[in-house]
Amino acid sequence: MGTPTKKQKFVFYDSESSKVEGIIFNADIARMSPMLQVYKKYKISNADVRTIPPKFQTLGLTKQWVITSKTVIEEVNGSEDIMPVKFSFTQFADLAEYMDDRSKSVDVLGVVISSLAKKTITKNSKQSNVQKFVLLNEECEMSQTVLLSLWDDFLNNEGQVLLNNMQSYPVIIGRRLKVTNYNGVALSTWFDSALLVDPPIQEARQLKNWAMRNAKLIAEIIDAKSYIKYNPALCFKPDQKTTLICNVIPSQKTVWVKAKLSFEHIFQKYWYMSCAKCCRATAADYGIEFTCNLCKEKGPAMPRCRFDVDLSDDSGVIPASIFGDLAENILTFTALEAMDHFNQNLELPLEFVHARLKTKTFLVHVKPVQTQLADARQRYTILYCSEVEPEFGHAQLTGEPESVSVSAHQQTENEHLLMTGDGGSGSKVRLRLSQKFDEAETVDNNDFESSDANSKKKAKLG
Numbered sequence: 001m002g003t004p005t006k007k008q009k010f011v012f013y014d015s016e017s018s019k020v021e022g023i024i025f026n027a028d029i030a031r032m033s034p035m036l037q038v039y040k041k042y043k044i045s046n047a048d049v050r051t052i053p054p055k056f057q058t059l060g061l062t063k064q065w066v067i068t069s070k071t072v073i074e075e076v077n078g079s080e081d082i083m084p085v086k087f088s089f090t091q092f093a094d095l096a097e098y099m100d101d102r103s104k105s106v107d108v109l110g111v112v113i114s115s116l117a118k119k120t121i122t123k124n125s126k127q128s129n130v131q132k133f134v135l136l137n138e139e140c141e142m143s144q145t146v147l148l149s150l151w152d153d154f155l156n157n158e159g160q161v162l163l164n165n166m167q168s169y170p171v172i173i174g175r176r177l178k179v180t181n182y183n184g185v186a187l188s189t190w191f192d193s194a195l196l197v198d199p200p201i202q203e204a205r206q207l208k209n210w211a212m213r214n215a216k217l218i219a220e221i222i223d224a225k226s227y228i229k230y231n232p233a234l235c236f237k238p239d240q241k242t243t244l245i246c247n248v249i250p251s252q253k254t255v256w257v258k259a260k261l262s263f264e265h266i267f268q269k270y271w272y273m274s275c276a277k278c279c280r281a282t283a284a285d286y287g288i289e290f291t292c293n294l295c296k297e298k299g300p301a302m303p304r305c306r307f308d309v310d311l312s313d314d315s316g317v318i319p320a321s322i323f324g325d326l327a328e329n330i331l332t333f334t335a336l337e338a339m340d341h342f343n344q345n346l347e348l349p350l351e352f353v354h355a356r357l358k359t360k361t362f363l364v365h366v367k368p369v370q371t372q373l374a375d376a377r378q379r380y381t382i383l384y385c386s387e388v389e390p391e392f393g394h395a396q397l398t399g400e401p402e403s404v405s406v407s408a409h410q411q412t413e414n415e416h417l418l419m420t421g422d423g424g425s426g427s428k429v430r431l432r433l434s435q436k437f438d439e440a441e442t443v444d445n446n447d448f449e450s451s452d453a454n455s456k457k458k459a460k461l462g
């Protein structure tokens with residue numbers, strides 16, 4: 001157990017699988033801990049034997065050996081046997097249950113297939129180093145990934161071992177890891193965690209063999225880099241419990257709501273210029289290669305879709321912002337298209353989108369925004385949203401169209417619009433909608449007004 005804490009616990013097994021807890025305190029940790037390696041055999045004598053007070057008992061252990069600098073420890077050599085130890089691991093798909101709960105931690109098993117860039121973070125004027133590693137496991141015959149952040153000592157110790165052995169598919173057991181809400185669900189070390197690299201246990205050997213047999217699949221996963229995005233498979237349960245909007249409070253780390261999305265009455269720009277690598281805002285012009293001040297990477301400035309919506313159910317309304325692919329899917333325009341319209345001082349033609357959204361309900365995963373804006377209203381960020389299948393779907397199919405104001409012609413277009421992917425068909429949709437927009441502008445005075453307002457807004461935003 002590489003990273004010391006002020007109280008370090010061990011579990012000792014003998015050849016008959018009977019167990020006893022070992023514990024080292026304070027200054028003795030630095031001296032004694034390196035002498036005890038996980039999965040090695042030792043002869044230990046002169047340890048103090050104590051009965052563990054019931055409130056400190058874990059894993060059903062009642063006896064404790066206190067290891068001090070006076071304890072005699074001798075390694076018993078010549079054994080590479082697989083240990084008779086069984087851990088119970090949390091499946092990646094079940095991690096969400098343990099999220100952001102200070103009293104809960106998890107043990108996981110995974111093969112490390114890749115790492116992201118190391119970062120230095122300053123928090124409360126203390127610098128910390130952190131690096132994310134990609135864990136993979138096979139669950140329910142599907143490969144599942146999750147990111148694990150290694151902090152400071154874990155990064156310097158076990159992290160270096162992992163980085164040096166990345167090609168050989170190192171398998172790790174992570175013990176007492178925290179489940180965080182990064183990207184929906186992720187893992188992180190904290191003071192009490194322990195990492196075991198390539199432990200000699202059956203499950204780890206099996207996973208390593210599986211990884212070696214599936215080198216091609218793993219190369220594809222690394223290539224696609226989908227693990228850097230929100231993973232609905234980890235966060236989203238078929239029977240996902242939701243919170244009424246009136247009960248959403250900012251102290252919750254993340255929350256699921258079942259809500260309507262609307263932004264018809266919100267006058268706004270639908271994009272911002274971003275660093276293509278980290279998505280954070282930049283003043284660089286479109287397509288210009290620049291070195292990002294925040295992620296330090298060099299790349300082109302790209303427009304990214306972003307806009308505000310109201311999330312509402314029968315109990316209340318909260319304001320939320322939606323970004324990237326999720327935002328483009330709701331908007332039915334790409335960030336590039338939104339930027340083009342903005343630059344030409346044209347309003348995005350969104351009538352269909354607004355009409356369509358009124359008929360839809362979404363399952364939405366939100367998290368509170370930390371920084372407060374001037375209006376003091378708590379804002380939220382949409383991490384994920386997916387349309388809820390209408391519960392009365394069959395009735396709608398056989399009954400009247402939901403909206404009588406939509407003509408048959410428009411409805412066909414609508415459906416076409418919904419069926420088209422966000423690929424090549426996007427520009428076709430835009431053309432048709434732009435045409436419609438031009439017609440509207442010549443007959444409706446209101447559009448001139450809003451167009452005028454838009455240019456004012458543009459001067460302010462741009």
Ligand SMILES: [Zn+2]
Binds near residue numbers: 292293
């Ligand atoms: Zn960046």
